[in-house]
Amino acid sequence: MRTTIKKDFSVEEPIEKVWDYLANPTKIVSCVPGASITEEIDDRNFKGEVTMKFGPVKAKYSGEIAIQELDMEAKKMVMKGRGLDSKGKGSADMVMNGSLNPTETGTDVHFSMEISIIGMLAQFGSRLINDVSDQLLNQFVANFKAKLAGAEEVDNSINAGAMMGTIVKNKIGGLFSGKKDKEQEEQKPKEEASK
Amino acid sequence: MGHSIKRKEDARFIQGKGNYVDDIKLPGMLHMDIVRSPYAYAKIKSINAEEALKIPGVIAVVTGKDLEKYNLHWMPTLMSDTQMVLPTDTVMYQAQEVAAVIATDRYAARDGKEAVMVDYEPMKPVIDPFKALDEDAPVLRTDKEGKTDNHIWNWSVGDKEATDKLFETADVTVKEQMHIPRIHVASIETCGCVADYNKVENHLTMYMTTQAPHAIRTVIALVAGHVGLTEEKVRVISPDIGGGFGGKVPVYPGYVIAIAVSFLVGKPVKWIEDRSENLQADSFARDYHITAEMAATNEGKIQGIRFKLLADHGYTDAAANPSKFPTGLFSICTGSYDYGTAYLEADAVYTNKPPGGVAYRCSFRVTEAVHAIERITDRLALEIGKDPAQLRFENFIKKEDFPWKSPTGWEYDSGDYHAGLQKAMDAIEYDALRKEQAEKRARGEMMGIGISTFTEIVGAGPSKDFDILGIKMFDSAEIRVHPTGKAIARFGTKSQGQGHETTYAQIIAEELGIPAEHIQIEEGDTDTAPYGLGTYASRSTPTAGAAAAVAARKLRDKARKIAAYLLEVSEEDLEWEPGKFFVKGAPEKAKTIQEIVFAAYTNHPQGMEAGFEATHYYDPPNLTFPSGAYICVVDIDKETCEIKVRRFVAIDDCGNIINPMIVQGQVHGGLTQGIAPAMYEELIYDEDGNILNGTLMDYLVPTAVESPSWETGHTITPSPHHPIGAKGVGESPTVGAPPAIANAIVDALSPYGITHMDIPITPYKVWKVLKAKGVVE
Numbered sequence: 001m002r003t004t005i006k007k008d009f010s011v012e013e014p015i016e017k018v019w020d021y022l023a024n025p026t027k028i029v030s031c032v033p034g035a036s037i038t039e040e041i042d043d044r045n046f047k048g049e050v051t052m053k054f055g056p057v058k059a060k061y062s063g064e065i066a067i068q069e070l071d072m073e074a075k076k077m078v079m080k081g082r083g084l085d086s087k088g089k090g091s092a093d094m095v096m097n098g099s100l101n102p103t104e105t106g107t108d109v110h111f112s113m114e115i116s117i118i119g120m121l122a123q124f125g126s127r128l129i130n131d132v133s134d135q136l137l138n139q140f141v142a143n144f145k146a147k148l149a150g151a152e153e154v155d156n157s158i159n160a161g162a163m164m165g166t167i168v169k170n171k172i173g174g175l176f177s178g179k180k181d182k183e184q185e186e187q188k189p190k191e192e193a194s195k
Numbered sequence: 196m197g198h199s200i201k202r203k204e205d206a207r208f209i210q211g212k213g214n215y216v217d218d219i220k221l222p223g224m225l226h227m228d229i230v231r232s233p234y235a236y237a238k239i240k241s242i243n244a245e246e247a248l249k250i251p252g253v254i255a256v257v258t259g260k261d262l263e264k265y266n267l268h269w270m271p272t273l274m275s276d277t278q279m280v281l282p283t284d285t286v287m288y289q290a291q292e293v294a295a296v297i298a299t300d301r302y303a304a305r306d307g308k309e310a311v312m313v314d315y316e317p318m319k320p321v322i323d324p325f326k327a328l329d330e331d332a333p334v335l336r337t338d339k340e341g342k343t344d345n346h347i348w349n350w351s352v353g354d355k356e357a358t359d360k361l362f363e364t365a366d367v368t369v370k371e372q373m374h375i376p377r378i379h380v381a382s383i384e385t386c387g388c389v390a391d392y393n394k395v396e397n398h399l400t401m402y403m404t405t406q407a408p409h410a411i412r413t414v415i416a417l418v419a420g421h422v423g424l425t426e427e428k429v430r431v432i433s434p435d436i437g438g439g440f441g442g443k444v445p446v447y448p449g450y451v452i453a454i455a456v457s458f459l460v461g462k463p464v465k466w467i468e469d470r471s472e473n474l475q476a477d478s479f480a481r482d483y484h485i486t487a488e489m490a491a492t493n494e495g496k497i498q499g500i501r502f503k504l505l506a507d508h509g510y511t512d513a514a515a516n517p518s519k520f521p522t523g524l525f526s527i528c529t530g531s532y533d534y535g536t537a538y539l540e541a542d543a544v545y546t547n548k549p550p551g552g553v554a555y556r557c558s559f560r561v562t563e564a565v566h567a568i569e570r571i572t573d574r575l576a577l578e579i580g581k582d583p584a585q586l587r588f589e590n591f592i593k594k595e596d597f598p599w600k601s602p603t604g605w606e607y608d609s610g611d612y613h614a615g616l617q618k619a620m621d622a623i624e625y626d627a628l629r630k631e632q633a634e635k636r637a638r639g640e641m642m643g644i645g646i647s648t649f650t651e652i653v654g655a656g657p658s659k660d661f662d663i664l665g666i667k668m669f670d671s672a673e674i675r676v677h678p679t680g681k682a683i684a685r686f687g688t689k690s691q692g693q694g695h696e697t698t699y700a701q702i703i704a705e706e707l708g709i710p711a712e713h714i715q716i717e718e719g720d721t722d723t724a725p726y727g728l729g730t731y732a733s734r735s736t737p738t739a740g741a742a743a744a745v746a747a748r749k750l751r752d753k754a755r756k757i758a759a760y761l762l763e764v765s766e767e768d769l770e771w772e773p774g775k776f777f778v779k780g781a782p783e784k785a786k787t788i789q790e791i792v793f794a795a796y797t798n799h800p801q802g803m804e805a806g807f808e809a810t811h812y813y814d815p816p817n818l819t820f821p822s823g824a825y826i827c828v829v830d831i832d833k834e835t836c837e838i839k840v841r842r843f844v845a846i847d848d849c850g851n852i853i854n855p856m857i858v859q860g861q862v863h864g865g866l867t868q869g870i871a872p873a874m875y876e877e878l879i880y881d882e883d884g885n886i887l888n889g890t891l892m893d894y895l896v897p898t899a900v901e902s903p904s905w906e907t908g909h910t911i912t913p914s915p916h917h918p919i920g921a922k923g924v925g926e927s928p929t930v931g932a933p934p935a936i937a938n939a940i941v942d943a944l945s946p947y948g949i950t951h952m953d954i955p956i957t958p959y960k961v962w963k964v965l966k967a968k969g970v971v972e
Contacts, residue, residue, distance in 0.1 A: 001881045088313035090233035118317065119233030119289075122885035123471075 001122040004114045005133050009141055012106035013148050019075055021148060022098050022109075025065060028079075031143035033136050033156050037065070044070075050083060050092070052121060052132075059121050060086045075100040090119015109144075113137060196705040196919065199856035203712070204696045213435040216387045219402050221463040224389065225254070227453055228304035229466070230294040230311045231476065232286035235547040235884020236320035236335075239284055239313060242294055247310040252303030256311055257295040257456060259283040267455045270418050273445060273663055274521065276347075276512040277338070278550060280448045280455075286315070287335065287510035288549045289884050290475035292448045297456055297464065320547035320884040321345065324484065324507035327544040335510070335545045347512050347543035350521050352603045358538035361499045365490035369574045371951040375563045376877035377482035377507070377548075379474055380555045381896050382691075384437025386477055387467035390453040394461040397423055400430045403450055406443045406689050407729025408433040410663060412721045414446055417664075419454065433719035439691035440868070441553040441731050442478030444515040475889045479548075479878060480555030482507040483525075483563040487571040490536075495581045497590045499536030499602075502528055502567060506543040506552075513550035515731070516559050517661045517668060523559025526603035527652040530568035531612045531822060532590040537602040547884045556868055556929040558653040558732040565649040569934035570941075570951065573646070577945055583938070584625060587616060587648050598915075605652060607820045608922075610848065611912045615824035616648050618910060619846040623826045636946055641831040645939025646824070649931040653923040654737025654819040663728060669814040670738035671725035672746045674703060676807040678796040680789030681713040684746075687727010688739040689719045693925060694857045695735060699743050701853050702919060706747030707754075708774030708788045725810055733821070733923035736853070737914075742813035744918040749809040753795070758786045760800040819914045819922035823847045825935040831943050833971065836958040838874065838940060840903040845931070848910045850922035862907050862928045869932020871897050873954050 011018060021027045025046055029037050032050070039047035044067045052059045063083030070077050076099040084091045093116040101108040115133055122129070143154040207213050244256035259281035262268035272278050281292055296307035321327045321335060327345040336342050362368055388403035405411050408431040416426035436443060449466045457464040468477070484505040490498045504522065508514065516523040522541040529537050554560065572590075576583040591612040592599050599607040620626075628644050635642045658667035671687040684703055688695065700714040718724055727739060751771065758776035759766045762784055769776045777785035786794075795807040828842040845862055852858050875895040879887045888894040913920030933954055940956050941949060947968045952960060965971045 001883070001885050001887060084315075085233070086312075087309070088233070088311075088315055091317060116883070118235075118883050118885055122881070122883070123475075123887065123889040 001129060002114065002116045003130050003133055004112060005130070005137055006112040007137050007141055008108065008110050010103060010106060010108050011145060011148055015075060015100050015102045015107045018100055018107045018109065018148065021144065022100065023070055023077055025067060025079070027147065029065070030156060031140050031147060031154060033139045035156065048081070059089060061092050062086055085119060090117065090121060092117045111137065111141070196701060196851065196853055197855065198701065199854060200697060200701065200711060202694045202697045202857065203700065204690070204694065215384055215435050215437055216389060216402055216404050217467050219389045219434065221389060221391055224463040224465055225297050225299060225456070225460070226301040226304045227456065227464050227466040228296050228301070228308040229292050229449060229452070229472070230296065230308050230313065231472065232289060232291045232293050232315070234286060234315055234317050235289045235322065237286050237315040237317045239282060239286060239293070240316055241314045243312040243314070244294070246312065247296060247307040250303055250306050250310060252299040253296060253307035254299065255297040255456070255460070256307065257281070257297065257452065262452070262455055265422060265455065267419070267451065270446060270451055272511055272513040272550070273515045274512040275518070275664070278448070278511045278513060280451045288547050289886060290472065290549060290889070292452070292476070295452045295456065297460070322546055322548065322880055322882055322884050324505055324544045324546055327546050335547065345545040347508060347545060348521050349540070349542050351538070351540040352526050353538035354536065354602065355538045358499055358501050358536050361490050361536050362488065362501060365498055366493040367491045367575070367579055368488060369571060369578050370486065370488045371571060371574055373485045373487060373567060373570060373951065374953045375481045375483045375485065375566055376872060376954060377479050377552070378555065378872050378876045379878055379894065380438070380440035380442035380478055380480060380553065381474065381891070381894070382438030382440055382442055385468040385470060385473035386443060386447055386449065387465070388450050388453050389463055389465045390457040391463040392454070392457040392461060398428050398430070399424055399454065399457070400432065401454065402432045402434060404436055404443045405431065405433045405729070406436070406439040406691060406731050408689055408719055408721050409687055409724070409726045410666060410728055411446065413666065414664070415454065418451070422458065424458070431721045433689050436689065436691035439731070440556045441480065441515065442555070443691065444553055444729070444731050445478065445513055447477055471890050474891070474894060475886050476549050478553045479509070479551040480553050481563060481872070482552055483560070485563065485567045487567040489571045489575050491575055491579070493579065495575070495579050495586050495589060497532050497534050497572070497575070499534055500529065500568065500571070501537070502539045504539070504541035506541060507546055507548065508543050508552065509546055509548035509550040511545070511550040512543060515553050515663070517655055517663060518665070519660055519662070520559065523554060523561070524652045525560040525564045527561055527605065527650060528564035528568050529601045529603055530565070530572065531587070531592060531610070531648050531650045532572070533592045533596065535602050539603060548880060554732060556865060556926050558651060558655065558926055561651055561926070562930045562933070565647070565930045566934045566937070569647045569649060570937060573938045573941065574950060577950060582629070583646050584616065584620060587646065588613060591648070606817060607650065608817055608914050608916060609912045610650065610820060610822050611910060612648060612822060612824070615822060615846050615848055615910045616646070618908060619824040619826045619844050622846070622906060622908060623828070623842060623844045625826065628828060639833070641833060641943040643829045643831070643939040643941070643943025645827045645829070645935045645937065645942055647931050647935035647938065648824045649822060649934070651733070651821045651927050651930055652818050653733035653821060653926065654815055655732050655734050656818055657816060658814045666728060667814070668728050668734070668738070669812050670727040670734065670742055671810065671812045672739055672742035673725045673810040674743070674746050674750060674808065676709070676750065676792045678793055680709060680792045682709055683715040683717060684743065685717045685724040686739045686743070687725050688730040688735045690730060693730065693735065693861065694854070698736065698853045698857060699740065702740055702743045703747050705773065705919070706744055707750060725812070733926045736921050736923045737819045737917060738813055738815055740853070740921060741815065741918045742811045745813055746809040746811035749811065750807060753807065754788060754791045756803065757791045757794050757799065761786050761791070761794055816916045819850065819917060821847065821849045821922040821924060821927050823927050823931045825931045827935040827939040829936070829939040829943055831940070831961060836962040836965065836971070838956065838958060838961065840870065840936065842906065843903050843935070844906045844908070845928060846908045846910060847924060847927050848912050849924035849927065850914045850917065851911060851920035852909065853921060858924050859907055861925050863905050865926065865928025866905050866932050867897055867902050868929045870902065870936060873933040873936035873956065875901070875955050877955050
C-alpha cells in the first residue's frame with residue numbers, strides 16, 4: 001500500500017543552520033522515530049534500521065538509505081530508503097523530500113514522505129497507516145525542532161500504546177472539531193512516549 | 196412434509212455440545228501452524244528454521260523442498276489445474292503457505308512460525324486482471340510448460356452471429372460494465388483438520404472441515420496413492436461444520452501438509468486456521484468483470500442479451516465447478532424472461548492473488564449471472580421510461596410455457612413468475628410506494644425501490660452433463676429400519692447447518708410413515724455413508740433428498756408385499772396411508788409399518804430377502820429452477836449519504852416445502868449474506884497485491900445490527916421431475932438479494948443521471964457519485 005504525507009512548518013532559525021541538519025543524514029535520521037544509521041558506506045549512501053511497532057505487529061526493516069538529490073542552492077534534498085523486514089514479513093520503501101524557504105523570522109520547512117509498504121503492516125489498511133505515518137512525522141518534526149533548538153538527545157523511540165492513544169484522541173477530537181489542530185498535537189507523542 | 200418441526204440438531208448446537216474439528220483431541224497429537232508469504236510475488240532465496248527449532252516444543256519445520264522428495268509439493272485443483280502445496284522456489288500471492296511449523300502445542304507452533312526466517316526476492320506482481328492479458332505482462336505460470344500468457348480458458352455459449360445481428364438492428368440497446376467483487380464466505384468456523392495416520396495399519400483417518408467428504412477421500416487417494424494411501428486405507432470424517440457456503444469444498448494446502456506430516460512422523464497432526472488466514476488465503480468467491488448488454492424493442496419487449504466476462508481466478512483456477520462448465524452455471528444469465536437470442540463469452544486469467552473462486556452460497560456463478568441480468572433489465576426500464584415491474588410482467592416466461600428452453604441450452608422445469616411478483620408487490624404495496632417516491636423526489640429526497648425477479652438453477656446434476664474430476668454428480672441415501680420400526684439413514688451429502696438431520700427425516704417420515712423423531716440421520720463418515728458428492732449448490736434436497744424419497748419408496752414396495760402376506764390378501768387389494776397398509780373397503784384390516792418391519796425380521800414371506808433396508812443413488816433427470824421475486828425499499832440521507840434498507844420483501848418459490856421453518860431460516864440467513872456484498876463486503880487488494888482488509892476489523896460482515904427486518908413469503912410451483920416436487924432454497928436469497936438492493940439504490944439516484952453502481956454500494960460511493968454530479972458538496 002502506498003501513502004503520501006506532507007508536513008509544512010516554520011522555525012525561527014536561519015536557513016543555513018536548518019539546512020545543515022536537513023542535509024546531514026546522521027543528524028536527520030536521529031530525529032526519525034525508530035530509525036538509526038548503522039553504517040556509513042560513503043557520504044551519500046548509508047545502511048540503517050527502522051523499527052515499527054503497531055499493536056500486535058512489530059516490524060524491523062533493515063536496508064539502505066541513499067541521498068538522491070542535495071541541492072545547496074535551492075535548499076532541496078531527496079532521500080530514498082528501502083528496507084526489508086528482518087524476519088521476512090515484508091518490505092518498506094520511502095522517499096523523503098525536504099525543502100527550505102527563508103522567511104523574515106526564520107525558515108519555512110516543507111516535508112513530504114511517500115511510503116510504500118508490502119506485507120503484514122500493509123494489511124492494517126490505508127486508514128490506519130495514514131494515521132500512524134502522520135503521527136510518526138509529527139514526532140519527527142518535534143524532534144527536528146528540538147535538535148535545532150540545541151537539544152543533545154531526542155527521544156526517537158516508538159511507543160505503540162501511546163501512539164494508538166494519540167491517534168484515537170485525534171480521531172475522536174476530529175469528529176467534534178471537524179479539523180485537527182496539528183500544531184497543538186505535535187508535542188504530544190514525544191511527551192507521552194517519555195512517560 | 197410441510198411441518199415446521201423443530202430442528203433435531205439444535206439440541207446439541209444450542210447447548211454447545213456440537214463436535215467440530217477443533218474439538219477433536221487425540222493422544223500424542225501435534226499442532227501445525229503455517230508461515231505465509233508477505234509478498235504477492237517473490238522468489239524464495241532461503242528458508243532458515245534454525246531459530247524456530249530452538250523454541251521448546253517445536254519439532255519440525257516443513258518446506259516445499261521436503262515435500263518434493265515425496266512428490267507431495269503440488270496437487271490438482273477441482274478444475275484440473277495445479278496448485279502448490281508448499282512452494283519450492285516462488286510464492287504467487289500474499290498469505291500463500293511457505294512452510295509449516297510442527298510443535299507439541301499450538302502456542303509453540305505459533306511462536307515457531309514467527310521465528311522462521313525467509314529470505315525473499317520480491318518481484319513486480321500482476322494484480323489487475325485486465326492488465327494480466329497485456330502482451331507485455333509477465334507470464335505468471337512459468338511452471339506450466341509452454342505457457343506464454345496469463346489466459347486460462349475461453350468459454351462461450353449461444354448464437355454469436357444471431358446475437359450480434361440483433362444488436363446491430365435492435366430499436367434499443369443498453370450496456371453496463373459491472374464488477375461483482377471478490378468476497379469471502381467468512382463462515383464462523385474456519386478451515387482445519389486432524390490428520391491421523393496409523394503406521395501399523397497403514398491407514399489414514401482424516402477429520403476435516405469438508406462439504407464433500409467422499410470426493411475428498413477419492414482426491415486423497417489420487418494424490419497420495421503412490422505413497423501407499425490407496426482409497427480403502429483412507430477414511431474421511433467430516434464432523435459438525437460451522438458453516439461452509441462453498442468455502443469448504445476445495446482442498447487447501449494445509450490439509451495436504453497435515454496429511455504429509457502425519458504420514459512422515461506417524462502421529463496425529465492438527466491444523467486450525469486463524470481468522471485472518473481464512474480470510475486472506477482461502478475460498479474467495481465471485482470476482483467477475485461483466486460487460487452486460489440487452490436489446491429490446493421501443494415498446495420494451497426484450498429480444499436478447501450479450502454478456503462478456505472476465506474471471507479473475509488468482510494464482511490458479513481453484514474454482515469448484517462441474518468439469519464441463521468452467522464458468523459454472525453462469526449461463527442462467529438469460530433470467531426469467533422470454534426471448535430466444537443470447538450469447539455469452541467468458542475468459543479467465545491468472546493474477547497474483549489467492550486462488551479460487553468458490554461458489555459462495557450459490558450454484559456455481561449463478562449470483563454473478565443474476566446480478567447482471569437483473570441490473571441490465573432495470574437499466575432497460577430506465578432507458579425506455581417504463582416501470583421496472585411492468586417491464587418484467589410483460590417479458591416473463593408464462594406459466595404455461597414451461598418446460599422452457601433457454602437460448603443458452605437449459606430446460607427450465609417450472610415456474611410462475613407473474614404470481615411471485617404480484618404477491619411481492621401486494622405485500623409491499625408497490626403502487627403506494629411509487630406514489631410516495633414521486634412526492635419525495637419533488638421535495639428533493641432520495642428514495643428507491645428495487646426489484647429482482649430471479650431464476651436459479653440448482654441441484655447439480657444430471658450425470659450426462661455434470662461431474663467433478665470425472666465423478667458424476669448423483670447423490671445417495673441408505674435407509675435401514677430396525678426391527679422395532681425405528682430407522683437410521685445415511686447420505687452422501689454433508690450438512691453445515693442446513694438442518695439435514697431434520698428435513699431428511701421428514702422426507703422419509705412422509706414416505707414411510709415412521710415418525711421423524713425416530714429416524715436418525717448420519718452424514719460425513721466415508722466408512723459408513725454411501726458415496727455422494729456432498730452439499731453445495733443447493734443440491735442436497737434435489738439429489739440426496741430425492742434419493743431418500745426413492746429409497747423409502749423401495750421400502751414401501753417391500754412393505755406392501757409383507758402386508759399382503761400378513762393380511763393374506765393380494766398386493767392390489769391394499770391401500771397405503773402414511774403409517775399403514777389397509778385392505779380396500781375394510782380399513783380395520785390393517786398392518787402398521789412397525790408391524791410390517793418387525794415381520795421383515797421375524798416372519799418374512801418365504802423366498803423374500805429378510806431385513807428392511809434400501810439404498811438409492813439418485814441421478815436427477817434435470818436441474819431444478821427455483822425462483823423468487825424480491826422488492827427492496829431504500830432511503831438515502833442526503834447529508835450523510837447513509838443508505839437505509841427500509842423494507843425488504845422476499846417471495847420465494849422453491850417448489851414443495853419440506854419444513855417451512857427451516858426454509859424461512861435459510862431465507863433469513865441468505866438475505867443477510869445477500870445484503871453483505873451489496874452494501875459491505877469486498878476483499879480489496881492494492882497494486883502491490885497487499886490485501887487491505889484482511890481482518891474482520893476491516894472486512895465488514897453484516898451482523899443483526901445491519902440486517903433489516905426481512906419479510907418473507909412463498910409461492911409453490913412444484914418441480915415436475917423431482918420425486919417430492921422440491922427445488923432447493925439455500926441459495927436463492929443470497930443470489931436474489933444483491934440486485935434488488937443495487938436496483939433500489941440506483942433507482943433512488945437515477946433522477947441525477949446515475950444508471951449503474953458497482954456493489955458494494957457504500958455511503959462513500961454514493962457521496963462520490965453525487966458529488967461528481969454536483970448534487971452534494
